[in-house]
Amino acid sequence: MPYSREHKQNSREKILQSAYRLFSTKGFDNVTVDRVMQDCSLTRGAFYGHFRSKSELYKEALKFAASNSKLADIKPEGLSSREWLSVLLDGYLSLEHVYGERPCPLAFLATDIVSRDKETHKTYAQVYTRMNQLILDYAGRDTVKNSQDVFSLTSMIIGAVAVSRTLEDQQQVQQILSSCRQQARLMLGGI
Amino acid sequence: MPYSREHKQNSREKILQSAYRLFSTKGFDNVTVDRVMQDCSLTRGAFYGHFRSKSELYKEALKFAASNSKLADIKPEGLSSREWLSVLLDGYLSLEHVYGERPCPLAFLATDIVSRDKETHKTYAQVYTRMNQLILDYAGRDTVKNSQDVFSLTSMIIGAVAVSRTLEDQQQVQQILSSCRQQARLMLGGI
DNA sequence: ATCTAAATATGATCTTTATCATATATAGAT
DNA sequence: ATCTATATATGATAAAGATCATATTTAGAT
Numbered sequence: 296m297p298y299s300r301e302h303k304q305n306s307r308e309k310i311l312q313s314a315y316r317l318f319s320t321k322g323f324d325n326v327t328v329d330r331v332m333q334d335c336s337l338t339r340g341a342f343y344g345h346f347r348s349k350s351e352l353y354k355e356a357l358k359f360a361a362s363n364s365k366l367a368d369i370k371p372e373g374l375s376s377r378e379w380l381s382v383l384l385d386g387y388l389s390l391e392h393v394y395g396e397r398p399c400p401l402a403f404l405a406t407d408i409v410s411r412d413k414e415t416h417k418t419y420a421q422v423y424t425r426m427n428q429l430i431l432d433y434a435g436r437d438t439v440k441n442s443q444d445v446f447s448l449t450s451m452i453i454g455a456v457a458v459s460r461t462l463e464d465q466q467q468v469q470q471i472l473s474s475c476r477q478q479a480r481l482m483l484g485g486i
Numbered sequence: 487m488p489y490s491r492e493h494k495q496n497s498r499e500k501i502l503q504s505a506y507r508l509f510s511t512k513g514f515d516n517v518t519v520d521r522v523m524q525d526c527s528l529t530r531g532a533f534y535g536h537f538r539s540k541s542e543l544y545k546e547a548l549k550f551a552a553s554n555s556k557l558a559d560i561k562p563e564g565l566s567s568r569e570w571l572s573v574l575l576d577g578y579l580s581l582e583h584v585y586g587e588r589p590c591p592l593a594f595l596a597t598d599i600v601s602r603d604k605e606t607h608k609t610y611a612q613v614y615t616r617m618n619q620l621i622l623d624y625a626g627r628d629t630v631k632n633s634q635d636v637f638s639l640t641s642m643i644i645g646a647v648a649v650s651r652t653l654e655d656q657q658q659v660q661q662i663l664s665s666c667r668q669q670a671r672l673m674l675g676g677i
Numbered sequence: 678a679t680c681t682a683a684a685t686a687t688g689a690t691c692t693t694t695a696t697c698a699t700a701t702a703t704a705g706a707t
Numbered sequence: 708a709t710c711t712a713t714a715t716a717t718g719a720t721a722a723a724g725a726t727c728a729t730a731t732t733t734a735g736a737t
Contacts, residue, residue, distance in 0.1 A: 302703090302704095302713095302714075303713080303714065306714080306715090320600065321600070321601050322513070322515070322597060322598065322600070322601055323515075324513070324514075324515030324516070325515070325601045327693085327694060327695080328694080328695065328696085329694075329695095337714095337715070337716090338715065338716050338717075339695090339696090339715095339716080339717085340697095340699095340700095340714095340715060340716045340717065340718095341714065341715040341716070342696095342715095343696075343697080344713085344714060344715070345714095348695080348696080349694095349695065349696090401649065402597075402645075403597055404597065405596060405597050405648045405649060405652060406513060406593075406594060406595065406596050406597045406598050406648060406651075406652075407513065407597050407598070408652045409511065409512065409513070409651060409652055410512050410513055410516045413654075416652060416653075416654055417654070419652055419653075420652075420653055420654060420655065423649065423653065443661050443664070443665045444665060444669070445665075446646075446661060446662040446665035446666065447642055447646070447662075447665045447666045447668070447669035449645075449649075450641075450642045450643075450645040450646035450649060450662060450665075450666055451638055451641045451642035451645055452641075452645070453645040453648070453649055454593075454640075454641040454642055454643070454644040454645020454646065454648065455637075455638070455641035455645065457596045457597060457644070457645065457648060458592065458596060458614065458640075458641060458644055460597075460600060461596060461597075461599045461600055461607060461610055461611075462607075462610075462611050462614065463607055463608070463611060464611065470634050470637060471637040471638075471641060473634070474634045474635060474636075474637035474638045474641075475637065475638045475641055477638070478635070478638035478673070482669070493683090493684075493733090493734095494683080494684065497684080497685090518723085518724060518725080519724080519725065519726085520724075520725095528684095528685070528686090529685065529686050529687075530685095530686080530687085530725090530726090531684095531685060531686045531687065531688095531727095531729095531730095532684065532685045532686070533685095533726095534726075534727080535683085535684060535685070536684095539725085539726085540725070540726090
């Protein structure tokens, strides 16, 4: 047996991490396999030992990002679900998220996904459903009049960060995020 | 003088129309110059008589889309500004818009823009500002507590249609759009 | 009818990049 | 030490597509 048992698994995770960071900031076509591998200090050739194709990498990176996203973090002890949800939303609607290393795939891949294959669409849809579900759960289902109300909340926060990343004017971005944080609190009262 | 005086202008508009339709559904890299020209029954060569490069085409198509978008339509006689705004928002949050021929560039190019050049970013930002302004104007500025409140509304509707286009489940899309239409009405009360 | 400038079409070039074929390096087992 | 399966690296191939150089078509003016 060559290398240690975990070596390949480690490499795979490094590739996924680099891939997602690059894909989410540049989109599928503006990222080359070479660039991803350079980013994690490996080379082209090694790539095909881990993934069948660039498309497969994209899909796996999407799954990887979903399970490692801020929104998947575990609620700390001593906070109510509602309080934790509030923390999560503020984190989501923050500059750190907009420009950070673990951006939400729902926002940052939104229009990029359209040209990908059916499987990838399905994965995206699953991530989307999970996000809505998670917010519903934290908000407390018993207080929900209509579970569909959550869609307007997620639309808003996804739209906000997606647009924010394209804007140069930092002050305007701050205003957008702030406006949405405030609105989110109002909506959660309603939900 | 060859051709009629308006011929070239007509060609230019046809190119822009095809270009925007394709760019907004597939993104910059998944559209070739060839494909655009085929779409409007011209050929590659003619292209460079109209635009310096594919990048320039993209930028011009973005401007073109902005000035021809649903939201730029003129208010018909006999409707109050608020009523007209309501019509516009329902149109924006409709299946026809999500899958139609005149989609909103703010939503459908959102993440695609990130990899484009500075000029294009600037154009996008202008379109974004115009959209917010337009909604503020129709909503009636005197009734606005805080003009920044409009950002959460535009984030929501942009996010809603951007995400909707990636989802396969038509029923879910309907629910998202419906949820946002309802929420928009609530928010306009507040604005 | 013919001439001409503008618009459009066609063929060629050159770069980029995904993927493959092949070679080398690694580290556990003998 | 050496052997071997696996991980990684390097060089080659081939296709796609943006752009350019050149040819052809168009329709108004003479």
